[in-house]
Amino acid sequence: MAPPAGLIELREVGKSYRRGRSARTVVENCSFTAEADRFTVMIGPSGAGKSTLARLIAGFDRPDRGEILVGGRPVTGPGRDRLVVFQESALFPWMNTEENVAYGPKANGDWTERAKALSQHMLEKVGLAAFRRRYPRELSGGMQRRAELARALVNNPEIMILDEPFRGLDAMTRRLMLEYYARLSEQAPRTNLFITTDIDEAIFLADRLLVMTHLPTQVRAVIEVDLPRPRNLAALILDDRANAIKMRALSLLHEEALKAFAGGSEAAADFVDAFRQRLGAS
Amino acid sequence: MSSEVSLSVAGHERRSSRVNLRRKLFAVSTRRAAISILLALLLWQLGASGPGWLGARIPIIGAAPSPVAVAEAWSHLVADPHYWRSWYLSLFRVLFGFASATLVGVPFGLLLAVNPTFRRISYPVFELLRPIPPLAWVPASIIFWPTQELSIAFVIFIGAFYTIVINVLGGAEAIDIRLIQAARSMGASRGNIFWRLILPGVAPSIRVGMEVAIGITWEVVVAAEMISSGSGGAGGGLGFFIWNSYIGGSYPNIVVGMISIGIAGYASSAAVRLAATRLTPWQRS
Numbered sequence: 419m420a421p422p423a424g425l426i427e428l429r430e431v432g433k434s435y436r437r438g439r440s441a442r443t444v445v446e447n448c449s450f451t452a453e454a455d456r457f458t459v460m461i462g463p464s465g466a467g468k469s470t471l472a473r474l475i476a477g478f479d480r481p482d483r484g485e486i487l488v489g490g491r492p493v494t495g496p497g498r499d500r501l502v503v504f505q506e507s508a509l510f511p512w513m514n515t516e517e518n519v520a521y522g523p524k525a526n527g528d529w530t531e532r533a534k535a536l537s538q539h540m541l542e543k544v545g546l547a548a549f550r551r552r553y554p555r556e557l558s559g560g561m562q563r564r565a566e567l568a569r570a571l572v573n574n575p576e577i578m579i580l581d582e583p584f585r586g587l588d589a590m591t592r593r594l595m596l597e598y599y600a601r602l603s604e605q606a607p608r609t610n611l612f613i614t615t616d617i618d619e620a621i622f623l624a625d626r627l628l629v630m631t632h633l634p635t636q637v638r639a640v641i642e643v644d645l646p647r648p649r650n651l652a653a654l655i656l657d658d659r660a661n662a663i664k665m666r667a668l669s670l671l672h673e674e675a676l677k678a679f680a681g682g683s684e685a686a687a688d689f690v691d692a693f694r695q696r697l698g699a700s
Numbered sequence: 701m702s703s704e705v706s707l708s709v710a711g712h713e714r715r716s717s718r719v720n721l722r723r724k725l726f727a728v729s730t731r732r733a734a735i736s737i738l739l740a741l742l743l744w745q746l747g748a749s750g751p752g753w754l755g756a757r758i759p760i761i762g763a764a765p766s767p768v769a770v771a772e773a774w775s776h777l778v779a780d781p782h783y784w785r786s787w788y789l790s791l792f793r794v795l796f797g798f799a800s801a802t803l804v805g806v807p808f809g810l811l812l813a814v815n816p817t818f819r820r821i822s823y824p825v826f827e828l829l830r831p832i833p834p835l836a837w838v839p840a841s842i843i844f845w846p847t848q849e850l851s852i853a854f855v856i857f858i859g860a861f862y863t864i865v866i867n868v869l870g871g872a873e874a875i876d877i878r879l880i881q882a883a884r885s886m887g888a889s890r891g892n893i894f895w896r897l898i899l900p901g902v903a904p905s906i907r908v909g910m911e912v913a914i915g916i917t918w919e920v921v922v923a924a925e926m927i928s929s930g931s932g933g934a935g936g937g938l939g940f941f942i943w944n945s946y947i948g949g950s951y952p953n954i955v956v957g958m959i960s961i962g963i964a965g966y967a968s969s970a971a972v973r974l975a976a977t978r979l980t981p982w983q984r985s
Binding site: 463476477478495496497500501502504506508510511513514521525526546553555569573626 | 771813876878879881882884885886887889892896897900901903940980983
């Protein structure tokens with residue numbers, strides 16, 4: 419039986435970047451599976467190689483070692499089956515919202531009645547129908563993110579790779595966007611690979627949590643998040659199961675974050691103490 | 701009924717644009733500018749009216765013809781077809797040189813940006829020739845080209861060409877790689893990426909290049925006309941007009957020529973700016 423199209427498999431992937439004479443290994447011996455039609459969240463300290471992994475899976479970059487399979491086939495370049503939403507807006511500044519959303523189907527020469535209707539539908543779905551003639555510059559941060567989601571989703575990709583897509587938004591907008599995206603993906607299941615540094619965000623979204631190590635990046639632990647859906651961001655705070663998962667993930671993350679500190683310094687020790695106290699208190 | 705409504709809306713818009721124009725005309729900034737210019741003219745008139753005023757000649761202004769003398773000379777020149785022919789010749793040369801520099805420079809810059817092989821072959825030569833000032837090309841240009849007109853146009857072309865190419869190249873390199881990546885993931889072809897992303901991405905830089913280049917062309921055309929026409933040719937143009945007025949000793953005409961070039965330069969810059977702004981509607985505030 420052929421593997422489902424939305425399945426992502428990484429096998430002992432490694433990637434180094436040359437900086438002057440020295441090479442920096444960002445990803446080393448990294449293996450994991452993101453199951454088709456499920457929500458996988460990758461969480462790890464910032465500055466680790468999470469974005470590098472996203473670029474490798476998207477096909478913008480090639481791994482130095484190991485292999486990446488999507489739907490059972492090795493990745494050789496970017497493809498319309500897996501679209502990336504980046505940290506900062508990558509909307510085309512010279513196209514208005516409608517043109518941005520329509521770009522994928524138009525570039526592929528399938529600007530049919532069906533595609534037109536779908537673009538229309540997507541614009542309405544992300545609540546930007548009234549802003550169809552606005553240029554990205556004229557949209558708020560939250561609107562830009564929604565426009566970008568619509569631009570990707572209109573292509574109906576098997577896989578969505580979201581690299582800290584709501585970073586930089588204010589807390590309230592970020593929350594709304596999270597709930598919004600969760601609802602959207604519950605309606606139309608597809609493989610989601612979501613990258614974040616925020617544990618609450620991660621638990622709210624994830625079916626499965628990948629806790630990543632500091633450089634060189636690998637999977638430190640896989641945690642199944644078997645909380646019922648639809649989830650409520652506020653109610654999760656009081657949920658015992660959610661909190662147990664959070665504690666486990668946090669202590670792992672914390673160890674990794676410490677490694678990011680320069681060689682066990684005084685500051686790092688203080689950091690550990692503060693964290694222990696907080697764990698004890700709650 | 702509805703057409704009546706839309707008519708009245710149109711009428712309202714027209715009226716409001718007239719109100720806007722009036723408001724602009726009487727705006728504080730406009731009045732300040734007018735006062736500043738009048739004051740300068742007054743000082744010039746006082747300074748140029750000779751040694752009687754302060755017992756000694758004021759440097760520069762004291763040697764210049766007064767605004768009244770300039771205005772008088774101008775009123776005669778307005779009826780002189782030779783004066784208008786100078787305008788026509790210079791304008792034509794500038795537009796011709798500028799247009800050819802744009803038509804060659806923009807594709808050349810884009811080709812440098814998107815084709816590494818082409819870049820490796822031609823960029824070193826381009827960089828080698830670039831420091832040579834346009835005016836240094838005048839004698840060589842006269843030798844290269846069969847007619848004087850073509851040699852002047854070539855010098856103007858050189859002046860505008862480098863600026864446009866450098867701007868296009870810089871603009872293309874500044875395009876966010878993630879835009880290209882996003883397009884590639886969505887399955888866009890190289891052609892589509894070029895027409896829909898690279899070209900509009902470079903448009904603001906094309907605009908800047910054109911705006912700077914039109915200024916350079918006026919500097920170059922005046923000097924080129926002075927040099928080339930001085931050697932017995934009958935090239936004409938505003939640069940030659942100034943030079944000829946100097947040779948002939950009609951000093952007010954020199955100033956008329958200078959102001960004429962100022963006006964022509966300003967007008968062509970404004971025209972280019974207006975046309976170029978249409979290239980980048982998404983940047984309009």
